[in-house]
Amino acid sequence: MSLFTEYKNKLPLKILDQVKEYTKGLSEAKIKKVLEATLKEYEVVKVEPGESVGVVSAESIGEPGTQMTLNTFHFAGVAEMNVTMGLPRIIEILDGRKAIKTPMMEIYLKQPYSKGKGIRDLALSIKETLLAEVVTEFVINIAESQIELKLDTEKMSELGITETEIATALKNTTKSVIKSYNIKTTKESILLKSKSKEESINKVYVDKEKIKKVHLNGVKGISQVLPVRRGEEYIIITSGSNLKEILGLDYVDESRTTTNDIFEIQKILGIEAARQSIINEVYKVIESQGLDVDIRHIMLVADTMCNLGEAKGITRYGVVSEKSSVLARASFETPIRHIIGAALIGEEDKLTSVVENVMLNQPVPVGTGLPGLVTKVKK
Secondary structure, three states: OHHHHHOOOOOOHHHHHHHHHHOOOOOHHHHHHHHHHHHHHHHHHOOOOOOOHHHHHHHHHHHHHOOOOOOEEEOOOOOOOEEEOHHHHHHHHHOOOOOOOOOEEEEEEOOOHHHOOOHHHHHHHHOOEEHHHHEEEEEEEOOOOEEEEEEOHHHHHHHOOOHHHHHHHHHHHOHHHHOOEEEEEOOOEEEEEEOOOOOOHHHHHHHHHHHHOOEEEOOOOOOEEEEEEEOOEEEEEEEOOOHHHHHOOOOEOOOOOEEOOHHHHHHHHOHHHHHHHHHHHHHHHHHHOOOOOOHHHHHHHHHHHHOOOOOOOOOOOOOHHHOOOHHHHHHHOOHHHHHHHHHHHOOOOOOOOHHHHHHOOOOOOOHHHOOOOOOOOOO
16 A cells, blocks of 8 residues: 555556556565556656647547548437437537437436336336327317317327326416317317317417427437347437436436436536536547547547536637637637727737747747747846
8 A cells, every 4th residue: 555655646546546456466566566667658658848739639530530431320120219420420519519410318227127127118108208199180170270189099008198187288288379279088089179269270270280299298308218238237228318307217327327418418417527428429439430549639629628617619609719819719710800809909919829829920839839038138
């Protein structure tokens, strides 16, 4: 133990913990040897002061990125269950897009469900059921301004939904629509008759479309579910995402359950979780393409996107708009707007970064250009 204390200030704690884990049962002399080799390796891979880490990372991600395919991954056995992968997914993450094409979740379960017990029923209970799914036909009677919902009794018994529950859901979720209708339920159908004598045909059609989307049960936003085996346990993969509600379920392992929507993670779990999610998501795409990029490059990108306390895309509206240098902002896009804006408020540029010094033909503050000469001039 005293050996590890000796190296406490020389090596990061994470590396020390890993060494401790791998050297269990070894003699003190051998552990000392391992620690020395680790320290030597650590000193070699440290970044030199003035190293252009941003450029190196951009090149390291961009070069293999050109070999990426524009593919989507399709889950077998479930229609409409695609996941955006490859280059489109990388662009989606790094642009900081709030509305992603294919939101999905990986829901890890507690025992006994993780062993596969009752997993099908559990998955179905998570899936959102909309009114349209338990109705075989919507019949509109124009003369009476009446909408008839013919119910699919088989599907209802499979999902454990009654006519009364459907009527209650209609009243609760579409109050503004239902106000103008009288509801009558029978075993086979639900009748919505307009209270006003002269309801326009157009309004009845619009109301019918709103009624189709009434939420009956399950978790809102989860449109498809797929139980899959991963290693020794079963998990549920979903199409659609609702992290807040899923984490509130008793049988869900909240420490491992995740979504591919970075902004949803930021909203519920905070900026550090969002940063980790960016790293995981980008790395997952790069790895699935069989490319090799050092994770530190991805970590730098994630840090840049999250260092202001909220995830921002690498665009003129995101990270670039927050740069303190007006010349750096102008070099990216819409230069005239930036320069006029800076001139109007008398903004100063300290020329501390690379771009603005390149523009003015001065040595850039990286590598040998980083140190400056300070001298006293004789009067």
